[in-house]
Amino acid sequence: MKPVDLPRLDLRGFTSPVQFLPRLTDDLGVEIWVKRDDLGSVGLAGNKVRKLETELAQARALGATHIVTEGSRHSNATRAAAAAAAAIGMKCTLVLCHDEPKEPVGNLLLDGLFGADLRLVGDISWVELAEVTSGVVRDIEEAGERVYRLPIGSATGRGAASFAYAYAEAERQMEAQGAVFNTIVHASSAGSTHAGLTLGRAIRGNSTRIIGVIVAPEVYEDVPGNYLRLANEAADLIAPSLRITSSDLELTEDYLGEGYGKPAAGVTEAIDLMARLEGIVVDPVYTAKAVAAIIDMARNGTIEGPVLFWHTGGYHAMFDPTYATSVWSDIPRLRDIKL
Numbered sequence: 001m002k003p004v005d006l007p008r009l010d011l012r013g014f015t016s017p018v019q020f021l022p023r024l025t026d027d028l029g030v031e032i033w034v035k036r037d038d039l040g041s042v043g044l045a046g047n048k049v050r051k052l053e054t055e056l057a058q059a060r061a062l063g064a065t066h067i068v069t070e071g072s073r074h075s076n077a078t079r080a081a082a083a084a085a086a087a088i089g090m091k092c093t094l095v096l097c098h099d100e101p102k103e104p105v106g107n108l109l110l111d112g113l114f115g116a117d118l119r120l121v122g123d124i125s126w127v128e129l130a131e132v133t134s135g136v137v138r139d140i141e142e143a144g145e146r147v148y149r150l151p152i153g154s155a156t157g158r159g160a161a162s163f164a165y166a167y168a169e170a171e172r173q174m175e176a177q178g179a180v181f182n183t184i185v186h187a188s189s190a191g192s193t194h195a196g197l198t199l200g201r202a203i204r205g206n207s208t209r210i211i212g213v214i215v216a217p218e219v220y221e222d223v224p225g226n227y228l229r230l231a232n233e234a235a236d237l238i239a240p241s242l243r244i245t246s247s248d249l250e251l252t253e254d255y256l257g258e259g260y261g262k263p264a265a266g267v268t269e270a271i272d273l274m275a276r277l278e279g280i281v282v283d284p285v286y287t288a289k290a291v292a293a294i295i296d297m298a299r300n301g302t303i304e305g306p307v308l309f310w311h312t313g314g315y316h317a318m319f320d321p322t323y324a325t326s327v328w329s330d331i332p333r334l335r336d337i338k339l
């Protein structure tokens with residue numbers, strides 16, 4: 001079926017490539033491809049920029065003057081929102097929690113550079129953060145601005161819809177190279193990537209296995225319930241005859257390890273192999289956990305190729321000293337180098 005074409009801004013400047021990974025394929029014995037959503041222009045890209053293309057088109061249509069969103073100091077979503085707001089000439093306020101790092105590194109540095117007004121609210125819970133952000137929105141509105149608020153992770157049905165389109169985009173790109181993916185694997189947290197890809201598969205009437213590797217189970221109390229809500233909100237917008245049900249979702253916490261941003265088995269090897277064999281960077285918080293899943297399942301014979309690893313970006317975390325130091329000391333070929 002043909003989905004409804006929602007208005008979208010072009011924030012990435014080009015269609016992110018789909019590439020075959022020959023050396024990783026040789027190493028694992030399963031055909032591996034990558035969708036390079038880590039590349040792009042605005043904000044150094046990542047999956048959040050894709051979602052903002054539909055979201056900010058809507059913000060503009062509603063006459064918004066100011067984007068407000070929330071997240072942790074490390075958030076890729078807030079950084080992408082700040083960059084996109086700069087690119088389209090809107091004001092942006094970010095409400096950021098968690099106390100570390102104190103240094104302006106990684107995404108926090110970029111948030112500031114992109115001109116966002118930063119409200120650093122300390123180490124509070126996600127629920128408290130949402131309340132504080134509502135107060136910030138009220139204040140800005142009272143000052144006469146028209147606010148468009150993005151929820152944590154930019155997780156909306158409209159954002160998920162851009163991933164439904166992206167499924168078909170990747171399918172076309174594989175076809176143009178004489179290939180078809182049987183499995184898609186991606187890092188998953190607030191859910192609109194998984195929700196959108198799942199809807200995209202339903203729109204195309206395919207049976208691709210789509211595995212969401214959960215990296216932050218604490219974002220929602222009811223993770224699958226929220227993913228379903230996002231998928232069906234997206235369906236309401238672009239494919240109203242379709243319904244996504246829980247049997248359409250495939251989520252695994254097997255590669256989460258100690259939790260969000262914390263170590264997990266296989267992460268170091270995933271970073272090492274992707275860098276050494278393919279020259280591609282994956283980060284310890286999100287994408288290395290998805291690659292660890294691919295490596296493990298390929299070795300166990302529980303994944304069918306060709307596999308498309310959906311690279312959702314996030315390598316900015318690698319330049320945060322906390323992560324950089326642990327990556328360096330965990331990889332044997334690096335830790336013996338005298339700096």
Ligand SMILES: Cc1ncc(COP(=O)(O)O)c(C=O)c1O
Pocket residue numbers: 046047076077153155187188189190191192193194286287312313314315
């Ligand atoms: C690099 C990266 N990968 C994956 C995700 C997960 O995307 P979603 O929120 O759509 O589940 C995020 C979200 O923060 C991210 O920043």
